[in-house]
Amino acid sequence: MLVSVAHRRHIRQIENLTNVLLAPVLARGAIVRMAPFLLSVILLPATAVPQQGTPPSANTTVPSLEDTMQTIHDGMLDQHTYAGEYKTVKADAGNCTLSWTTVNTYAEKPPLTQQTEQKLSFHDLANVSVAYDELAANWNLELYAAAGKKVEVHSYFFRKSRYPCAQCKKISEARTQRSKWFIYFTAEEQANREAKAISQAMEVCRGGERLPR
Numbered sequence: 001m002l003v004s005v006a007h008r009r010h011i012r013q014i015e016n017l018t019n020v021l022l023a024p025v026l027a028r029g030a031i032v033r034m035a036p037f038l039l040s041v042i043l044l045p046a047t048a049v050p051q052q053g054t055p056p057s058a059n060t061t062v063p064s065l066e067d068t069m070q071t072i073h074d075g076m077l078d079q080h081t082y083a084g085e086y087k088t089v090k091a092d093a094g095n096c097t098l099s100w101t102t103v104n105t106y107a108e109k110p111p112l113t114q115q116t117e118q119k120l121s122f123h124d125l126a127n128v129s130v131a132y133d134e135l136a137a138n139w140n141l142e143l144y145a146a147a148g149k150k151v152e153v154h155s156y157f158f159r160k161s162r163y164p165c166a167q168c169k170k171i172s173e174a175r176t177q178r179s180k181w182f183i184y185f186t187a188e189e190q191a192n193r194e195a196k197a198i199s200q201a202m203e204v205c206r207g208g209e210r211l212p213r
Contacts, residue, residue: 065204069093071197076100081184082136084114096122096205098198113165116155120181122205124149128198130191133184139191141183143198150177 069091084104099119126146133140156173185191
């Protein structure tokens with residue numbers, strides 16, 4: 001511990017005062033043996049290290065499932081990514097499901113718009129991870145279903161460039177099944193935030209149960 005010049009001067013003054021007070025009885029061995037103890041008592045207020053305040057406790061508040069689903073919804077809605085633009089995002093806390101429509105318009109004449117509807121259950125997800133896709137130049141949120149779990153993906157095409165287009169005639173459509181999903185984000189921070197929220201939703205919806213991939 002560093003001691004200032006003024007502090008050392010104060011200590012010397014106390015030592016001199018102690019010697020003067022004890023001078024008449026220094027011949028007595030008991031007093032001589034007690035002198036260091038008395039000196040430490042006198043110096044204690046001047047040399048004690050100030051106590052540090054109690055650090056604030058960490059905030060361990062866990063967001064509710066509703067708040068977590070809202071985070072997922074807000075993070076995806078209207079995001080423009082390599083896959084297209086995410087529309088009609090619905091993160092349902094009551095049913096533990098996530099659904100969204102990806103809208104991608106191709107530069108053709110007339111424009112060709114592809115819409116892909118996907119819906120998954122947090123009960124069926126086994127894992128989530130984030131990786132950078134060099135081809136897409138986006139951060140890819142990868143969702144893996146548990147063994148034997150798949151969902152239907154509905155894709156269809158319009159000769160229009162607007163969304164929604166309920167009266168538009170579909171020129172083609174396809175239905176497939178997937179056990180792995182990709183949700184693209186342009187920023188790593190956003191992808192990690194969504195991955196954390198989805199992991200929390202998985203944990204709550206499954207009651208802590210881990211599913212095999």
